Amino acid sequence: EAQVTQNPRYLITVTGKKLTVTCSQNMNHEYMSWYRQDPGLGLRQIYYSMNVEVTDKGDVPEGYKVSRKEKRNFPLILESPSPNQTSLYFCASSSPLAGEPQYFGPGTRLLVL
Amino acid sequence: QKEVEQDPGPLSVPEGAIVSLNCTYSNSAFQYFMWYRQYSRKGPELLMYTYSSGNKEDGRFTAQVDKSSKYISLFIRDSQPSDSATYLCAMFRTPQKLVFGQGTRLTINP
Numbered sequence: 001e002a003q004v005t006q007n008p009r010y011l012i013t014v015t016g017k018k019l020t021v022t023c024s025q026n027m028n029h030e031y032m033s034w035y036r037q038d039p040g041l042g043l044r045q046i047y048y049s050m051n052v053e054v055t056d057k058g059d060v061p062e063g064y065k066v067s068r069k070e071k072r073n074f075p076l077i078l079e080s081p082s083p084n085q086t087s088l089y090f091c092a093s094s095s096p097l098a099g100e101p102q103y104f105g106p107g108t109r110l111l112v113l
Numbered sequence: 114q115k116e117v118e119q120d121p122g123p124l125s126v127p128e129g130a131i132v133s134l135n136c137t138y139s140n141s142a143f144q145y146f147m148w149y150r151q152y153s154r155k156g157p158e159l160l161m162y163t164y165s166s167g168n169k170e171d172g173r174f175t176a177q178v179d180k181s182s183k184y185i186s187l188f189i190r191d192s193q194p195s196d197s198a199t200y201l202c203a204m205f206r207t208p209q210k211l212v213f214g215q216g217t218r219l220t221i222n223p
Contacts, residue, residue, distance in 0.1 A: 004156075031209070040121070043157070043201065043213040050209065058210065090156055098208040099145035099164065104156035 002027045004105035006091050012111045013081055021076045021108050023091030029103075030096040032074040033058070034066065036087040037107075043090065049074055050096055081112045116140055119202055119214025128223050132189040136202035136214045139183065143204040143212070146178050148187045151199045151216065160200070161187060192221045 004025045013019055025032065033048035035058075045058030049068040063085055065077040074093075078085060088109050092102040119136045126132055134148075145164055149157035161176040163169045163185075169176045177186040185204075189196055202214040 033211075040215060042119075042215040043203075045210060048209055056209070096208075099205055101145075101147055101159045101162050102211060103159070104149075106156045107154070 002103075004091055004093055004103055006089075006105040006108050008108060009106065010109050012113065014113050015082055016080050019078050019081060019110075021078075021089060021091075021110070023074045023076065023105060024072050025074075025091075025093040025103075026072065027093060027103070028071065029093035030071070031100075031102075032068070032091065032093045033102065034064070034074070034076045035090045035092065036060065036085075037090060038087050046076070046089075081110075083112050086110060086112045114139065115215075116143075116206070117202060117204065117212050117214045120217055121215045123218040123220060125220045125222060126192060128192060128194060128221055130192050130221075132187075132192050132196070132219060132221075134187040134189075134200050134202075134217050134219070136185050137183055138185075138204060138212075140206065141180075141183065143183075143206060145205045146176070146185050147203045147211075148174075148176055149201040149203060149213075151201060153198075157201055194221045194223050197221050 030051045034046040035043045047066040049055045091105040094100045094102040148161040150160045151157045166180045173190045175188040199216040201216040
């Protein structure tokens with residue numbers, strides 16, 4: 001089954017404790033992206049990657065890091081989480097062709113205390 | 114001002130009604146317009162995808178794009194309780210950057 005998976009699905013942590021949210025896709029997609037979803041603000045792009053070792057900032061990159069060492073994986077790293085990073089996070093992937101729709105993972109709900 | 118404006122609702126209608134969901138956008142460079150459906154505690158799933166102005170129909174769903182007015186719509190005919198979800202419009206600012214509306218929460222009452 002073609003899918004995007006994320007782990008963990010739920011995470012409670014404390015301010016300053018580094019964490020990583022993993023994302024993996026089995027569709028051989030070059031393009032991958034991370035979003036956060038907040039009430040009243042909708043989905044906002046954090047970072048995206050056009051291919052292995054190629055990443056770029058989205059609209060809200062502050063406080064986040066990403067890496068793309070393998071085509072299928074695109075982890076999101078919060079080196080020093082803060083309460084304002086409490087949110088619902090989604091990973092997405094697509095082919096790199098212009099206008100190709102993105103396919104989303106199930107989401108990771110993060111609470112930073 | 115948000116690049117993409119979408120009425121967040123909530124919108125509640127009786128089963129069988131025709132539902133109209135709308136988004137406006139400010140940047141004429143936006144293209145490739147999509148509607149996603151998001152059930153509670155799930156990721157968004159692609160519902161409809163259009164490129165040019167005009168209508169596209171898929172079963173009970175019709176997507177409409179008016180580039181001259183910078184306005185897109187999603188119509189749901191014969192709405193069902195299973196259509197209850199949040200509907201998100203989305204469009205590409207550039208080939209790499211997808212911009213979303215806030216989402217409209219829709220409830221179909223049996």
